Amino acid sequence: MPSLFARLAVPAAATLLLFFAAPTSAANFTCTTPGATCQSAIGYAVPNATTYGELVARFNTTTTLPELLGANNLPADTSPSAPIAAKATVRIPFRCRCGSNNVGQSADGPIYVVQPQDGLYAISHNVFDDFVTYPEVAAANNITDPNRIDVGQKLTIPLPCTCDQVGGATVMHFAYSVAKGDDTSGIAAKFGVNADTLLSLNKITDPKSLKQGQILDVPLPVCYSSISETSPDHNLLVPNGTYALTAQDCIKCSCSANNYQQLNCTPVQDRRCPAPQTCDGGLKLGSPTNGTGCDSKICAYSGYSNTTSLSIHTALVPANQTQCQKGGAARSEVAGSMWRMSVISFHTVLILICFL
Structure with a gap:
């Protein structure tokens, strides 16, 4: 022994x-x-x-x-x-x-x-x-x-991570090791995140206190996804400048602009992979409609199922869902402001009539 x-x-x-x-x-x-x-x-x-x-x-x-x-x-x-x-x-x-x-x-x-x-x-x-x-x-x-x-x-080996939203937004949390000469503003700019959010998330009160080798939680923005909650890959997160294979490696999804962009998913050319379902009107995956602005729609990847055989699903969605939702909220806010201004003007007129 x-x-x-x-x-x-x-x-x-x-x-x-x-x-x-x-x-x-x-x-x-x-x-x-x-x-x-x-x-x-x-x-x-x-x-x-x-x-x-x-x-x-x-x-x-x-x-x-x-x-x-x-x-x-x-x-x-x-x-x-x-x-x-x-x-x-x-x-x-x-x-x-x-x-x-x-x-x-x-x-x-x-x-x-x-x-x-x-x-x-x-x-x-x-x-x-x-x-x-x-x-x-x-x-x-x-x-x-x-x-x-x-x-x-x-x-x-327990690598550090989290699944929490940040500021109400879904992100991919990226563990970053601080390099020599790094500062919080430079790290934030490098990864396209808000510097104040980076400080708050990592409980940093003094931006000059960073140490080489310190591990930071960087919340990477991800593209908006239309994947159904019932799909096995419903929580697919794809940050800018990366891609992911899903649906048993038959679908490639990428994010190439910013976190307001619709996730871009295309079929992988592999004879073992089935063709994705088409959207209403026979639109193929990734094809847009003829509309403009928030009326524009796209045939987007919406998940997969594999009960007896692999099936790749699609859905017709706004081409820029988050931006249009924000725009709708902004329009509502503007409309509300206009309504409030109308009420104020009406009361002002009544007051003037009383004085006259």
């Missing part, structure tokens, strides 16, 4: 480090709806030169190659062996689950297998870029003594 110390993955030097190393700045993202699931992502700086296939293996159970390519807006036929330079930042997508403790974490992984000379601090810092702290890894795996882990032991 091997000795106890032969079984331990963490060496003596790393053991001392665990006693003295302060937790990193990985954030527990607050989730207010326990049990909710959604899509999320982190901006991962690869420690050494690698490939997309190796990244998929590293973040196993949470990320597939098509999801990784879509999150980084790479061609769908990109080879798994395509190289990634050391220190390059790659967006890693994964499923998020809100826990009963109001903390969001990656669902079901990734799973890391402990290697010789590993320690929890080295795993969280060197392998997963400080998006988790070693106490968080220990807690997720019911490890009471973080200095005692075994070679070959499988560890669940």
Whole structure:
């Protein structure tokens, strides 16, 4: 039987480090709806030169190659062996689950297998870029003594995330590691978010207090979706500049303008995929009507079902739903203001008649 110390993955030097190393700045993202699931992502700086296939293996159970390519807006036929330079930042997508403790974490992984000379601090810092702290890894795996882990032991890595709306809007929460020279206004501009929202969401009172390696919750705007609540992909979130494959990889959805745009979904040319249903009038998926402005409609992707065979559904919707809804609200507000002005004018006339 091997000795106890032969079984331990963490060496003596790393053991001392665990006693003295302060937790990193990985954030527990607050989730207010326990049990909710959604899509999320982190901006991962690869420690050494690698490939997309190796990244998929590293973040196993949470990320597939098509999801990784879509999150980084790479061609769908990109080879798994395509190289990634050391220190390059790659967006890693994964499923998020809100826990009963109001903390969001990656669902079901990734799973890391402990290697010789590993320690929890080295795993969280060197392998997963400080998006988790070693106490968080220990807690997720019911490890009471973080200095005692075994070679070959499988560890669940709880990546930070949340599914909450921000300001009443649905967003994709992106965990961002602050780089040297970053400031909040620059980060906000880079990702197209409001700087004040970024500060408030991360409870930052002093914009100059950012530290390199600090993990921020960046709420990425997503395109408006017409996917039915009954579809398995009803909570599909696609930020600007990315795409996602859905309906068993038979539909490609992208967001190329801003969060007011209707999600653009097109069929994937694959003979195993069925043709999407047509909208009223025989319109094909993605085809617009002849209307203009808010009267313009488009045949949009509305989800899929797979009871006996895959069926891809469509619906005829306003081409720019959110903008038109906002416009309608604005018109109502203007109309209300005009009505109030009319009432005021009427009362003013009555007062003048009384004086006369």
